[in-house]
Amino acid sequence: MNSVAELQDFIINGHKHYMPHMSIDAAIFxxxxxxxxxxxxxxxxxxGYCLPGGYIxxxxxxxEAANRIVAERTSLTDLYLQQYxxxxxxxxxxxxxxxFENFSKKLELKYIKDSWLxxxxxxxxxxxxxxxxxxxxxxxxMSDFCAWFNINEVPPLLFDHDQMVKDSLHALRMQLYYYxxxxxxxxxxxxxxxxxxxxxxxxxxxxxxxxxxxxxxFLGLIKKLNEKRNIGPHRAPFLYKxxxxxxxxxxxxxxxxx
Amino acid sequence: MNSVAELQDFIINGHKHYMPHMSIDAAIFxxxxxxxxxxxxxxxxxxGYCLPGGYIxxxxxxxEAANRIVAERTSLTDLYLQQYxxxxxxxxxxxxxxxFENFSKKLELKYIKDSWLxxxxxxxxxxxxxxxxxxxxxxxxMSDFCAWFNINEVPPLLFDHDQMVKDSLHALRMQLYYYxxxxxxxxxxxxxxxxxxxxxxxxxxxxxxxxxxxxxxFLGLIKKLNEKRNIGPHRAPFLYKxxxxxxxxxxxxxxxxx
DNA sequence: ACAAAAGTGTTCGATCTACACCCATGT
DNA sequence: ACATGGGTGTAGATCGAACACTTTTGT
Numbered sequence: 001m002n003s004v005a006e007l008q009d010f011i012i013n014g015h016k017h018y019m020p021h022m023s024i025d026a027a028i029f030x031x032x033x034x035x036x037x038x039x040x041x042x043x044x045x046x047x048g049y050c051l052p053g054g055y056i057x058x059x060x061x062x063x064e065a066a067n068r069i070v071a072e073r074t075s076l077t078d079l080y081l082q083q084y085x086x087x088x089x090x091x092x093x094x095x096x097x098x099x100f101e102n103f104s105k106k107l108e109l110k111y112i113k114d115s116w117l118x119x120x121x122x123x124x125x126x127x128x129x130x131x132x133x134x135x136x137x138x139x140x141x142m143s144d145f146c147a148w149f150n151i152n153e154v155p156p157l158l159f160d161h162d163q164m165v166k167d168s169l170h171a172l173r174m175q176l177y178y179y180x181x182x183x184x185x186x187x188x189x190x191x192x193x194x195x196x197x198x199x200x201x202x203x204x205x206x207x208x209x210x211x212x213x214x215x216x217x218f219l220g221l222i223k224k225l226n227e228k229r230n231i232g233p234h235r236a237p238f239l240y241k242x243x244x245x246x247x248x249x250x251x252x253x254x255x256x257x258x
Numbered sequence: 259m260n261s262v263a264e265l266q267d268f269i270i271n272g273h274k275h276y277m278p279h280m281s282i283d284a285a286i287f288x289x290x291x292x293x294x295x296x297x298x299x300x301x302x303x304x305x306g307y308c309l310p311g312g313y314i315x316x317x318x319x320x321x322e323a324a325n326r327i328v329a330e331r332t333s334l335t336d337l338y339l340q341q342y343x344x345x346x347x348x349x350x351x352x353x354x355x356x357x358f359e360n361f362s363k364k365l366e367l368k369y370i371k372d373s374w375l376x377x378x379x380x381x382x383x384x385x386x387x388x389x390x391x392x393x394x395x396x397x398x399x400m401s402d403f404c405a406w407f408n409i410n411e412v413p414p415l416l417f418d419h420d421q422m423v424k425d426s427l428h429a430l431r432m433q434l435y436y437y438x439x440x441x442x443x444x445x446x447x448x449x450x451x452x453x454x455x456x457x458x459x460x461x462x463x464x465x466x467x468x469x470x471x472x473x474x475x476f477l478g479l480i481k482k483l484n485e486k487r488n489i490g491p492h493r494a495p496f497l498y499k500x501x502x503x504x505x506x507x508x509x510x511x512x513x514x515x516x
Numbered sequence: 517a518c519a520a521a522a523g524t525g526t527t528c529g530a531t532c533t534a535c536a537c538c539c540a541t542g543t
Numbered sequence: 544a545c546a547t548g549g550g551t552g553t554a555g556a557t558c559g560a561a562c563a564c565t566t567t568t569g570t
Contacts, residue, residue, distance in 0.1 A: 019346075021279050022380055058378055062346040086344045086382050088277075088320035120316055122280055124344050124380075193522075210524070211560070234521045235567035451549075468551070469533070492548045493540035 007141045008109055015116040018055040023123045024066050025053040025087075025161065027168035028074065029202075030132025030148055031185045036201050037132050038154060038165065039073060041139065041146040045102035050158040051165070052146065053123065066126040073138050073146055079130040080184045084171035088122040092160040107141070127168035131185050176202055178254035180221050183242050191229060191237040195222070199257075219255055220246045265399045266367055273374035276313040281381045282324050283311040283345075283419065285426035286332065287460075288390025288406055289443045294459050295390050296412060296423065297331060299397065299404035303360040308416040309423070310404065311381065324384040331396050331404055337388040338442045342429035346380040350418040365399070385426035389443050431461055436512035438479050441500050449487060449495040453480070457515075477513055478504045 001007055014020075028039040028051075040049040054069035056062065062083065071077045104112045112118065137146040149155075154165060175181060182198045192213050200207050216222045223243050228236035259265060272278075286297040286309075298307040312327035314320065320341065329335050362370045370376065395404040407413075409427070414420060433439060440456045450471045458465050474480045481501050486494035 019279050019378065019380060021277050056346065056380075059348055061348065062344065062380070065346075083344060086320065086341060088314065088323075088382070090317055090319065120277065122277060122314075122320070122382075124346070191522085208560070208562090209522095210562085213523090215559095231521080231568095233519075233569040235523080235569095237522055449549085466533075466535090467549095468535085471550090473532095489541090489548085491542040491546075493542095493550080495549055 001140060004107055004109070004141060007107065008111075011109065011115045011117060012111055014055065018057055020116045021119055021121055023053050023055055023121050024062070024069055025051045025123045025125055025164055026066060026070050026073075027051055027125070027127040027165055028070055029127060029129050029151075029169075029172060030135060031129070031198060031201060032131055032133040034197050034201050036151040036204075037148040038151055039135075039137055039146065040149050040154070040157070041073070041143045043103070043142055044144050045099050045106045046158065047099070048158045049149075049155055050161045062124060066124075066128075070126075070128045072140065074130060074135045075138060076130055076135060079128050080181050081126055081128045082171065082175065083124060083126050085125045085167050086122060087125055087160055087164065089160065090120060092123070093121065094159065125164050125168060127172055129172065129181060129184055173203055177257055180242070180247055180250050180255065180257070183247060189225060189227070189239040189241050191239060193237060195240070215257060219250075219257070221250060221255070260399060262365055262367070262399060265365065266369075269367065269373045269375060270369055272313065276315055278374045279377055279379055281311050281313055281379050282320070282327055283309045283381045283383055283422055284324060284328050284331075285309055285383070285385040285423055286328060287385060287387050287409075287427075287430060288393060289387070289456060289459060290389055290391040292455050292459050294409045294462075295406040296409055297393075297395055297404065298407050298412070298415070299331070299401045301361070301400055302402050303357050303364045304416065305357070306416045307407075307413055308419045320382060324386075328384075328386045330398065332388060332393045333396060334388055334393060337386050338439050339384055339386045340429065340433065341382060341384050343383045343425050344380060345383055345418055345422065347418065348378060350381070351379065352417065383422050383426060385430055387430065387439060387442055434460055435515055438500070438505055438508050438513065438515070441505060447483060447485070447497040447499050449497060451495060453498070473515060477508075477515070479508060479513070
């Protein structure tokens, strides 16, 4: 949805193609080089930031919808995506935070107030995980802007999105103990130092540098390759890769990792 | 909702008071004396069983709605209740399984086909846990009947409810390792044998009779009382109770229990 | 030779598992 | 005294946590 005309049509007729009263909000986490970020957007004439979201097409599964919504902002598909909780407090959206008139004026739209979009909405929370260096955040007609924020510098968000960030981050960290999620954040071949940094950053705690690889190799999740990477004036580190079979099996059954 | 007139009004005007396109389905698990059961209902003129469900009032939170829905079937409030997953496949409800004409005729209703109820619906899955001996299952105008089924004798269910049972049971068992859920299934004072049976039955596996109490007492979750129960011609077992403080704290933070 | 990062092994304590016999009570 | 279910302790294995020095490489 990129033109104002399309948006106008969406506002009037969207409920024929999308499920009304229902949205998906995505906490998209991005890792790169010891940093954990989250993608926030701001809407035209709304004062503040929120998680990117969208609606569910009547022909889509929830996972498909979440994938599409995330792809619209990141241009990436196939990143790690998980439903974690559904939010439905009747007062989760504070309508005084929405400035319809301003919004409509800014975009030269009509019918905002009576639109299906303005009814009470329950939101399905998804989180996604990707390498933020691969992503150029995309705004669209409704959003002023869309950008990565450092996880420790997230401003207070609109609606119940503070809660969503908190819950999604908690879910992500819990899952990290059971599922080898890190695969999507690393190149096909990576060093021990790199994967170690991923875990430390996502969990926001120190992991013993000597015990950590033991566990991963013991579990069979990663395999040492007979290659090294040249990194300048230092000892060349060995490269590792995920064992695809063990990895996908672990995604199903779960493994523990401290 | 107990009269046909109320139901008729609900079918026509319900969307003013309830969120349309959205329902809650509850997997209500009941434990008693080594048995695990689940509450199923069947709808008039629908061929088969399904999980009890309901709609969300526009003034309710999701948890409140789930509580109400569960209370309508069990007459109990305040049982252990958890949201575990939201289901939204566009084909999750096979409309050929719904026999509107038959249903309408049976209840002498009009307007079924055009009702808000007949649109595509996303369902929020909750599970609940209670002592089934405390519950007399309640049917209502829409349901023929509502009864406890042994968990191993659940017939194939309508819609995507087989998946719901599977997922909810999995969620329940996972949570049982982290949260001392059993409290709601036992009298205030209980014996080690009783709580042991609860865990073995819910997890469907053997737990060492000697190691099990060690863990619980070590964690401080339960406390030995200076009372015994008279159980006839055998040694009288000591009674235990949950340590409320530790218990509620564990509900927040989680504990592990193997 | 030195600076920078990689890589590696052992010990200790905690925890988990497995396992079998004696105890208390009522009839 | 006996039948029934209640209750307890220990040893071995496994797992996780803590910890510091040597190796490699390019300049």
